[in-house]
Amino acid sequence: MEALFAVQAILAQLEGDISGSLALIGYGLAAIGPGVGIGIVAGNAVQAMARQPEAAGMVRTTMFLGIAFTEALALIGFVLFFLS
Amino acid sequence: MDLILAAGACDAENEIICVPESVNELFELPFLGFWNRTMSLAVLAALIVVAILYFGIIRSKKRLVPTKLGAFVETLVGFVRNEIAIGIIGPEHGLKYFPWLLSIFLFVLVGNLFEITPFIHFPITSRMWVVPALLAILTWIIFVVSGFRHQGWHYVRDIAWPPGVPTALKPLVGVIELVSVFIVRPFSLAVRLFANLVAGHVMLTLLLVSGWVFITAQGGLAKIPIGIGWFVVGIAIYAFEIIVAILQAYIFTLLSAVYVQTSVHAEH
Numbered sequence: 001m002e003a004l005f006a007v008q009a010i011l012a013q014l015e016g017d018i019s020g021s022l023a024l025i026g027y028g029l030a031a032i033g034p035g036v037g038i039g040i041v042a043g044n045a046v047q048a049m050a051r052q053p054e055a056a057g058m059v060r061t062t063m064f065l066g067i068a069f070t071e072a073l074a075l076i077g078f079v080l081f082f083l084s
Numbered sequence: 085m086d087l088i089l090a091a092g093a094c095d096a097e098n099e100i101i102c103v104p105e106s107v108n109e110l111f112e113l114p115f116l117g118f119w120n121r122t123m124s125l126a127v128l129a130a131l132i133v134v135a136i137l138y139f140g141i142i143r144s145k146k147r148l149v150p151t152k153l154g155a156f157v158e159t160l161v162g163f164v165r166n167e168i169a170i171g172i173i174g175p176e177h178g179l180k181y182f183p184w185l186l187s188i189f190l191f192v193l194v195g196n197l198f199e200i201t202p203f204i205h206f207p208i209t210s211r212m213w214v215v216p217a218l219l220a221i222l223t224w225i226i227f228v229v230s231g232f233r234h235q236g237w238h239y240v241r242d243i244a245w246p247p248g249v250p251t252a253l254k255p256l257v258g259v260i261e262l263v264s265v266f267i268v269r270p271f272s273l274a275v276r277l278f279a280n281l282v283a284g285h286v287m288l289t290l291l292l293v294s295g296w297v298f299i300t301a302q303g304g305l306a307k308i309p310i311g312i313g314w315f316v317v318g319i320a321i322y323a324f325e326i327i328v329a330i331l332q333a334y335i336f337t338l339l340s341a342v343y344v345q346t347s348v349h350a351e352h
Contacts, residue, residue: 075275079279
């Protein structure tokens with residue numbers, strides 16, 4: 001119970017202190033998923049190119065496509081940050 | 085000339101950064117009876133594309149040995165033709181869409197490279213309704229029309245009522261596919277180009293202006309190394325933006341080709 005009161009007290013204190021744009025936090029959250037996704041896409045593309053160098057051109061095109069699709073989510077977050 | 089130079093857009097002697105009055109400037113419609121810097125730059129970009137093609141191909145073809153520019157332009161055009169038009173859409177239909185793909189590739193490329201062109205430093209593709217949204221709408225029209233032309237009524241039916249899906253799931257998948265093909269595709273195509281260029285432009289401006297502010301501000305000498313540090317980072321980002329500009333033009337063209345390919349060929 002005391003711990004709960006302590007947490008409440010901290011939250012009440014923070015309420016006055018935290019300020020700024022919520023959109024910035026939203027953009028940060030929107031960047032997490034695509035960050036992981038682009039890592040997976042690029043990592044697997046490197047693996048594929050290392051295993052089969054003669055297919056590198058095709059893999060690279062597909063990698064750019066995958067990156068473009070994944071990246072769109074982060075970019076929509078970025079635009080919403082401007083719009084909000 | 086004032087209209088074209090980036091500094092002409094605001095009172096450059098008193099302000100360090102020319103901040104837009106509101107973010108609405110990024111989204112304003114271009115064809116409402118007024119003329120601004122973005123539109124003059126768009127016309128300039130179109131003229132540059134025409135000049136590149138004229139001097140690179142028509143003039144160069146008259147000689148026995150192509151000029152340096154001619155060889156370069158030929159590589160560029162050959163890349164779009166072989167890798168994008170024929171490589172993605174396929175040899176039988178690819179050449180029909182090649183002029184469209186080549187013109188958006190060159191126009192977006194020149195528009196993106198304005199970001200890092202000295203004295204201009206303004207990517208026209210960072211204004212939503214001047215280039216990205218308009219080109220995305222045109223691509224949308226082209227892939228929808230070519231879908232109807234190649235598959236007829238089956239084009240919409242296969243999207244809204246996809247074959248090969250369990251019947252219970254068909255309405256759900258159909259709705260998702262309809263939204264994703266007809267709404268999300270053009271939207272993400274436009275937003276991808278727009279947001280990449282806005283982000284790069286903002287980042288370059290902040291870094292280089294920070295360097296300038298630190299070096300020229302009043303005070304001791306200690307802040308000059310900090311300003312030089314900002315400049316070094318800014319120049320690194322400058323080089324990175326060259327890659328981004330070329331890559332985004334390539335991705336825009338590539339995705340347009342992929343969308344056309346999905347409507348030209350029936351299965352996937």
